[in-house]
Amino acid sequence: MTSSDVPSGQATPAIRTADILIVGGGLSGTLLAMQLLRLPGARHIVVLEPRAELGRGEAYSATELGHTLNGNAARMSVEPDDADDLTRWLQAHIAGGGWPESGVQQVPVAELFPPRGLFGVYARQRLAEAQAIGAAQGSSLSHVRDEVIDLQTPEQGVIATLKDGSQWQAGVAVLATGMFPAARTAQRQSSGLNAAALDPWDVQALRALPVDARVLIIGSGLTMVDALESLNQAGHRGPIEVFSRHGLLPHVRRQPPVWEDFLSLAPDLRSPLQLLRELRRQCTLAQSLGIDWQAPLDTVRVHIARLWSQADDTQRRQFVRHVRPWWESHHHRSPPQGDALLQRLLEEGRLTIHAASLQGVDSSGPRIRLRYRGQSEAVWIEGDGLINSTGIEYDWRRVDKPLPRQLLQRGLIRPGNLGLGIAADAGGAVLNAQAEPVQRLFAMGPPLRGMWWESTAVTDVALQAKALAERLASL
Ligand SMILES: Cc1cc2nc3c(=O)[nH]c(=O)nc-3n(C[C@H](O)[C@H](O)[C@H](O)COP(=O)(O)OP(=O)(O)OC[C@H]3O[C@@H](n4cnc5c(N)ncnc54)[C@H](O)[C@@H]3O)c2cc1C
Known part of the structure; x- marks a missing residue:
């Protein structure tokens, strides 16, 4: 202890x-x-x-x-003044016989996703x-x-x-x-989703689903990737239908090269929409030079707190309404293992992503029914299990x-x-x-x-x- x-x-x-x-x-x-x-x-x-x-x-x-962590060991030290602390700890841990599966990733320790x-x-x-x-x-x-x-x-x-x-x-x-994870948190105004849905991190509950169950998942971010991982570990072979408002999936985290910190050169750039425009310009520039678009994006992180606290409520609302879905899928990226699983399930045709809004949940019958609205009129879909991966309240x-x-x-x-x-x-x-x-x-x-x-x-x-x-x- x-x-x-x-x-x-x-x-x-x-x-x-x-x-x-x-x-x-x-x-x-x-x-x-x-x-x-x-x-x-x-x-x-x-x-x-x-x-x-x-x-x-x-x-x-x-x-x-x-x-796993969604960043590699080099990015996840608990010591603000010593970025290599986790890497050194892992080196010693692995040398001592801990985490024998680490070899599967076949990368240097600093690049492992523990x-x-x-x-x-x-x-x-x-x-x-x-x-x-x-x-x-x-x-x-x-x-x-x-x-x-x-x-x-x-x-x-x-x-x-x-x-x-x-x-x-x-x-x-x-x-x-x-x-307060949405799936575990009693809410004052409940939509009924939690009563019908499984907790994405309840490994035992996901294991208890029949292996050929048709699984419905609400939310398409990193929590959904965790749920896919648990279903996969449980030997699940059935179809998986994922619903989220924009249908955006997390990008995979790569190791981009260093890019000039363009925001520190543009102190007047304040509004979220200005930021997004400039960021897009930098990403396009990087790509035209054959450089990963993740390089310019990763320079933004250190400025977020300042930009957010300087903004007024209107600008913050603009960010949440227009930029947030994009920010979540591009910035909160998936570890490579989770992404490999996601891509495999898509290729096998077992995973379908719906850009749709949830209209209702009916768990009164033997199967769970979800009412959702995509581009056209609202429809019902039935499944054998429902997972709430909507994230955090x-x-x-x-x-x-x-x-x-x-x-x-x-x-x-x-x-x-x-x-x-x-x-x-x-x-x-x-x-x-x-x-x-x-x-x-x-x-x-x-x-x-x-x-x-x-x-x-x-x-x-x-x-x-x-x-x-x-x-x-x-x-
Ligand atoms: C599933 C998941 C994966 C994540 N993965 C990453 C990642 O890969 N990389 C990354 O950088 N970040 C990640 N994060 C974000 C971040 O690292 C965590 O949120 C971080 O652990 C925050 O720690 P915390 O202690 O503030 O919150 P929590 O981990 O939520 O812990 C809060 C604790 O407070 C206790 N508590 C709450 N209310 C009370 C009360 N009234 N009385 C007593 N105790 C109370 C709870 O029991 C809980 O243990 C992840 C977050 C989640 C949820």
């Missing part, structure tokens, strides 16, 4: 205390704890996380070997090392396995109430509650869970830009209903989607963890 598990709710009813409470022990909470433990000074950090292991969260609890479950092992190891550093200077970390259902900010500090009724008090708390007002509900009701948080996640200042202090920073309550990672647009990837979270740890240590 990388953390000393504290049995939740078995101590005296008195409020237990810590210096810093981290709500959520996925990658965000774990990297924040890791950074805090390394900083000088003695502090007791408590991570409140119902899962058995820290560092995994939704993404890195994956058990399927084919559920299984996400293995990435979780890496994150946990880095946390364990930080615990040893912290212990030497009097810092400690405890993992309390429970869900936080409420947070209050009395005159001093923050009090967290857990599901079992126990409470923790600390000087500050950080919301590292991650993403970012609007906390729609999430039917105790903590988001309580925080909104108490006015301790307010929705982020365009209702995405929650609002915060540039250093992560959340804004209350009056738009004032709550100096004792912070957030990081996916909850800050409205603030930065891209606030979920490993590199985003790693950078935020380092900056936030420094801010908290200076309070």
Whole structure:
């Protein structure tokens, strides 16, 4: 174990205390704890996380070997100042007999796309090392396995109430509650889809489908690719029908050469439509020179947070309406293994992609029926199984869970830009209903989607963890 598990709710009813409470022990909470433990000074950090292991969260609890990172090892270090950290860790891990299947990819270690479950092992190891550093200077970390259902900010500090009724008090708390996957999240206004659909990451449920089942999938992004991988592993041989509004599939991730950072040369370029026009021009230019269009696209990533936070709501809406589907399929690219499977299924004629909007779901009969509308009138299609791969619910007002509900009701948080996640200042202090920073309550990672647009990837979270740890240590 990388953390000393504290049995939740078995101590005296008195409020237990810590210096810093981290709500959520996925990658965000774990990297924040890791950074805090390394900083000088003695502090007791408590991570409140119902899962058995820290560092995994939704993404890195994956058990399927084919559920890999969508970037190679060279792009996925948890150390913002050391891009080769994951590559070196993998080299040592493979040399020690770990991940024997890595040889199949036949590329240098830096170019491997590791299984996400293995990435979780890496994150946990880095946390364990930080615990040893912290212990030497009097810092400690405890993992309390429970869900936080409420947070209050009395005159001093923050009090967290857990599901079992126990409470923790600390000087500050950080919301590292991650993403709310649409398939797993009770929603205040349900379309009925979740009641009928399988969770794309529930490997057992996908294995239980008959091998010749006709499978219907809603959503055509990377989550759908994960579902294809699990069906394939389960020996599925039946037809698969995928529905999404634009019918766009993720492009495959290649290793493009370096391209000039054209956005840093064009500081006046601000609106999403200007950006898209210039990006298209650069991609065409690259292709005319025989260079992969992914090269110019990859230079945009570092500018996204700045461009999004500088934009006004009209421009942000323009981006979401007109650019987002394109951005998702071109930027959030598929690992090569997932793409190879996708292409094979298309070639075999087993996979059909429909650009269509979902009109209704009927699961009352022996087969599931979907009503969808493509170019012409709405039609029904029948299947033996339905998978909800629509991705993530970012609007906390729609999430039917105790903590988001309580925080909104108490006015301790307010929705982020365009209702995405929650609002915060540039250093992560959340804004209350009056738009004032709550100096004792912070957030990081996916909850800050409205603030930065891209606030979920490993590199985003790693950078935020380092900056936030420094801010908290200076309070
Ligand atoms: C399936 C998937 C694959 C991904 N693949 C990649 C990839 O290949 N490359 C990449 O760069 N990024 C990827 N990402 C994005 C990113 O790396 C992850 O989203 C990242 O793990 C975010 O970590 P997190 O801790 O903020 O969120 P999460 O992983 O969602 O973890 C949040 C944790 O908070 C806990 N929690 C929530 N509410 C409470 C509460 N009230 N009380 C206590 N605990 C709570 C949850 O139990 C959970 O463990 C992926 C994301 C997903 C979902």
